[in-house]
Amino acid sequence: MKLQPPSVRDDADTAARPPLLSVTLLSAIALAYEVLLMRLLSIVQWHHFAYMIISLALLGYGVSGSFLTIAQHRLLQRYALSFIVNAALFAVSLVICFHAAQRIDFNAEEVLWDPGQLLRLAAIYLLLAVPFFFIANAVALSLMRFRDRVQRIYAFDLVGAGMGSVSIVSLLFVAFPAPALMLLGALAFACVGIAAWELSLQTRGRVAAAAAVAAVVLILGMDELELAISPYKGLPQTLRVAGAEVVSEHSSPLGYLSVVESARVPLRHAPGLSLRATDEPPRQVAVFTDADNMTVITKDSGDPAAFRYLDSVTSALPYHLLSSARVLILGAGGGEDVQQALHHGASHVTAVEVNPQIVDIVRDRYGDFSRHLLDRTGVTVHVSEARGFVSRDQHSYDLIQLALLDSFAASSAGLYALNETYLYTVEALRTYYKRLRPGGYLAITRWIKLPPRDTLKLFATAVEALRRENADDPGLQLALIRSWQTSTLLMKNGVLNNADKSALKRFAADRAFDLAWYPSINESEANRFNLLRQPYFYQAATSLLGPRSHEFLDQYKYNVRPATDDRPYFSHFFKWRVFPEIVALRGRGGMPLLELGYLILVATLLKALIASLVLILLPLFSLKGPPPGAMVQRRYGRTRVLWYFFAIGIAFLFVEIGFIQKFLLFLHHPVYAIAVTLSAFLVFAGLGSAATERAIESGRHRRTAAFAVSGIVVFATLYTWILDPLFAKLVAQPTLSKAVVSVALIAPLAYCMGMPFPLALARLGATAQHLVPWAWGINGCSSVISAVLATLCAIHFGFVVVVLLAVVLYISAALTFPRASAMGQGL
Amino acid sequence: MRGARRGLSLLPLLAGVAAFAVAADDPYQRQRARMLEEIRADYVDTAIHIDKEAADPRVMDAMASVPRHEFVTPDMRRLAYANRPLPIGHGQTISQPYIVAVMTDLLNVRPGDRVLEVGTGSGYQAAVLAELVAEVYSIEIIEPLAAQAAARLQRLGYDNVVVRHGDGYYGWEEHDPFDAIVVTAAASHVPPPLIAQLRNGGRMIIPVGTRFLVQELLLVVKDETGSVTTKQLLPVRFVPLTGGH
Structure with missing residues (x-):
């Protein structure tokens, strides 16, 4: 124990050991809170705003760093009390700040005309940053107070976060998001009680009693929190109609489902209905996911004529080119497409739906209503993510239908730009294509946007997929029709013959649909x-x-290049070249052209950069300067510290985000995949951190860091090459064994990634302790920048580049590892 | 701004004064004139899509006469004539003035026409139409909005507008056929009964997009033989492709 600092402080600090249990639990709650916020904000606002708000709220970690740089002495003198107070404030703010943020009336669509909306947005994320500020204080104070044991505290912090990610996913299966927030608050109070005992506080009895009371109050008030959903989302809009009401609600990590019946005014959901149609849809029940994205369950009274309207939409086209088809429906939702297939005499329908709760709703509650649509002979249902299902499936089909999965409103506002989707990539289309029987069709329906975007990108993707499948002339295998509202693309396994062409023309002419492409x-x-x-x-x-x-x-003024698995942003249409032109049109109705999602990402990055500069530079200048002679040396040392912690902060998340995408494509299920890979990364990084103890004790900081970085470089580079072929081999394995393989692959990489931070922090703790909170703050800020920057890089250059950039950053970090001598002399 | 507020406080006093006196002192007159200027500018901008350099002068006259500030909530009055949509409560909006002008203009209405509106909202669009045609029938599905709009239109003297609370999907059979139809209520498709109630040679206009952002205008045209086509118009100066293919 050479480097152990001169024992504990000489004040009345009672803490002999770091409160590892409370650090672990509080970190778990903080991560759970982060994931939960994403869910909550996706329900009340839209997904991309959720993303922005959380990214910026995480700046709470950065603010904590600069706050502690200034306040560390006072707080460390009363470490135990400071820890308890920060933990308690974390618990309080976790609930109260969300309540307060909900009261701010923010409408994203008005931003262009009303700059005041931006202030409201800023207020929302500042409020939501508060809990992160307090939890960061608690952890950082522990790192500073027990600077000989940073690696252990950091390890428990990471392992706790890993547990948090798995726990919140499990919790969301049993609890609705709003009560789950109250529950997290209650758990955080429980941690305050635990911390009081761990820190042997004199008043521990009273603290624990108060914390227990607070926890009980939150649990009793669990159902009191009402979500204030934006009135412009699909669900509140539908509920405005007299007689429409939510009859049941269901929740899982996959989404918050609201089942709506409208007693007086029928829902009449039939997008893309022909202008020549005379039929009205029968009675319907709507299922909303996250208060938007409606899918319907349609009343089936046994009269086939009631479903004639399903022959008057563009997606009915393939049924006019096939007879008694074997059909695969991807994204079955409430069953509309299954009904359409049956209406057109399909011989067998395989329906795939990712959300088991939707399947249960159709089967159970609306079993009679839908005349047991999903349980009829000739219908098979699979609960699975679509792409994953097709990769594993051994059957072949006459028709694969990819349904209209997203809502028109969100789609038209460009809100999906940041959503990775593996359903519409070149590789995905090739996978579907391989499952087609000779003469079979892949049919994909999309909303029409003006100027055209999705439809064209899809067409380009199909052309590319066919080229890669060695089609002589892709145009001979494609057909595209459109109504004013939807387009349907057909990709045939074979060449469209004359009979196909005349059927297609007849179908379109009868329904006043336009032809956009067919051979000749x-x-x-x-x-x-x-x-x-x-x-x-x-x-x-x-x-x-x-x-x-x-x-x-x-x-073309929008990006309609095919999406690929490496750049799976099908809905990213924005081109910088057009930005000035569109900005000039703002306030003149130019807004829908703007592809908001992408710009929000850029705005988030800018805000994070500015905030980080302020948060990193301010404390830097506030530090007391050494004698003038030491200036050069001091600057040099400090720049190294800055770069080191900045680089590993960016690189850690780059690797994590880059590989989570890879594993997502392997494990497919959006929720499990992220929960498993994220917690594997965090837990193994925690173990890596714990393993640095001996290196730190024997003063081998720098050598160990170099070793860890070499490990990261080797594994990360290796994985970018071998994962694809390896995953291709294992695609048919059961999910559980795939998860085990994933964890095993992540383990060594994450283990190495857990080392650079505590090694450098331990060195700082021994030689320049006043820089510890500063390093902590830099790391916090760079993590925020990193998450946003990684998405931006992935959109433009792909995930492989994200990972390779991280490798370069890690190498540069290894080269700037804080030197013992520079620290000692210069700082 | 100060003028606007003073004007507001004077409104009750002015209520009893003769109409021309109100017009002379109308504190909103300048704002309205500025609004018309913006609409003209937008027209020039978007001429390539709507095939017109300027609105029908009658439409502009109508836009100039309807007191838009009467159709917004009190807290939004200061913005009433801004060329932007405004929230009116109940999750609904009053459309951007330029969009109202274009939509009205595209209907090609004549003085004797009978027009159906589905989705009354604040009643503003109905009032603009009422300045131009003989009869306007308007259906609103949200009950409080229907009541408010009906009272408002009556108070402002629009006797040729009839507002009804109800489901607009089936149109208004007692008064069909209509020379023009405006559908501002969100619908997943164009309701077949509305197409049926459109007179041969009639036109229907539907803004497509979200509550605040109109992505395109859908013009449904029924020709003299009864056959129906649509025209999709971009209400903004933008061409997706420059250069050749």
Whole structure:
């Protein structure tokens, strides 16, 4: 124990040992809170705003760093009390700040006209940052107080966070998001009680009693928190209609489902219905996910005529080119597409739906209502993520239907730009294509946007997929039709023959749909019923199939290049080139052109950068300067510290985010995949941190860090090459064994990633303790920047580049590892 | 701003004064004039999509006469004439003035026409139409909005507008056929009964998008033979592709 500092302080500090149990539990709660906030904000606002708000709220960690740089002496003198107070404030603010944030009336769509909305947004994330500030204080104070045991505290912090990620996912299966928040508050109070005992506080009895009372109050008030959902989301809009009411609610990590019946005014959900249709949909029940994204369950009274409307939408096209088809429906939802397949005489329907609760609702509560749609002979239901199902599935089909999965409102506002989706990538389309029987079709329906975006990107993706499948002329295998509202793309396993073409033309003409592409299409057929200024869809299809498709992709004002598994952002359409033009049109209705999601990401990054600069630079200047002669040396040392902690902060999350994407594609299930990989990363990083103890005791900080970084470089680089082929081999394995393989693969990488932070922090603790909170703050800020920057990099360059950048950052960190000598002399 | 507020406090006093006197002292007149300027500018901007350099002068006259500030909630009055949509409560909005002008203009209405509106909202669009046609029938599904709009239109003297609370999907059969139909209520598709109640040669306009952001305008045209086509118009100056293919 050479480097152990001169024992504990000489004041009345009672803590002999770090409160490891409370640190672990509080870290678990903090991570659980973060995940839960994402859920809560996705329900009350939209997913991308949730993302922004949380990214910025995490700046609470950075603020904590600069706060402690200034206040450390006073707080450390009364460490035990400071820890308890911060833990208690964490517990209080966790509940109260969300309540307060909910009271701020923020409407994203008004931002353009009303700059005041930005202030409200800022107020929301500042409020939500408060709990992170307090928990960061508690952990950082412990790291400073027990600076000989940083590796152990950091290890428990990480392991706690890992537990938190798994626990919150489990909790969300049994609890609704709002009560879950109250429960987390109660657990945080329980931790305060535990901490009082761990720290042997003299008043521990009273503290524990008060904490227990607070916890009980929160548990009793669990159902009191009402979510204030934006009035412009689909659910509140539907509930405005007299007679419409929520009849049941269901919740899981996959989403918050509200089942709505409308007694007086029918819901009549039939997007894309032909202008020539005369039929009205029968009675329907709506299921909303996260207060938006409606899917319907339709009343089946046994009269086939009631479902005639399902023949008047663009997605009915493939049924006119096939007879008694074996159909695979991806994204079955309430069963509309299953009903459509049966209505058209499908011989067998396989329905895949990711959310088991939706399947249960259709089967149980609305079993009679839907005339047991999902339990009929000839219908098989699988609860599975769509892409994963198709990768494992051994059957082949005449038709694979990919349903309209997202809501029009969110889609048209460009809110999905940040959503990775593996359903619409080149690789995905090839996977579907391989499951088609000869002569079979893949059919994908999308909302029409003006100017065209999704439909064109999908077309480009199909062309690329067919090229990679060695199709001689992709155009011969594709067809695209459109109504004013939806488009349906067909990709045939084979060449469209004359019979197909005449059936297709008849189908479109009868329903006043326009043809955008089929082999031998004529421009005069392309803009007859739903008139656009120019036959955009036809022009784009022709260009994408022609020899100058690259020119078209470059010139088109939206990004419609095919999405790939490495850059799975199907809904990212934004191009910087067009930004000035669109900004000039703001306030003139130009807003829907803006593809908001992407810009929000950029705005988040800018805000995080500015905030981080302020938070890192301010405390830097506030530090008391050494004698003038030592200036050069001091700057040098401090710059190294800054870069080191900044680089590993960025790199840690880059690796984590980069590989979580890889494993997501392997494990497929969005919730389990993230929970398993995230907690594996955190727990093994925690073990790595704990393992640095001996190195620290024997003063081998720098060598161990170099060893850890070498490990990271080797594993990260190796994985970018071997994971794809390895996953391809294991694709058919059961999920559990895939999860085990994933954890085993993550373990060595994460283990190494857990080392650089505590090694450098221990060195600082021994030689320049006043810089410890500063390093902590830098690390916090860079983590915030990292999460946003990783997404931005992935959108533009792909996940492989994200991981490789992280490798470079780790190497640069190893080269700037704080030197013992520089520290000692200069600082 | 100060003028606007003073104007507000004077309104009750002015209520009894003759109409021309109100017009002369109308504190909103300048704001309205500025609104018209913005609409004109937007028209020039978007001419490539709506095939018009300027609105029908009658439509502009109508926009100039309807007191838009009467159709917004009191806290929004100061913004009443800004060229932007405003929240009116119940999760609904009053459309951007330019959008109202274009929608009205695209309907090509004549003085003797009978028009159906589905989704009354604040009643503003109905009032603009009422300045131009003989009869306006308007259906609102949210009951409090229907009551408010009906009272408001009556108070402002729009006797040729009839507002009804109800489901607009089936139109208003007692008064069909209509020369023009405006659908501002969110619908997952164009209701077939509305197409049926549109007179041959009639036009229907539907803004597509979210409550605040109109993505496109859907113009449904029924020709003299009864066959129906749509035209999708971008209400903003933007072409997706420059250069050749």
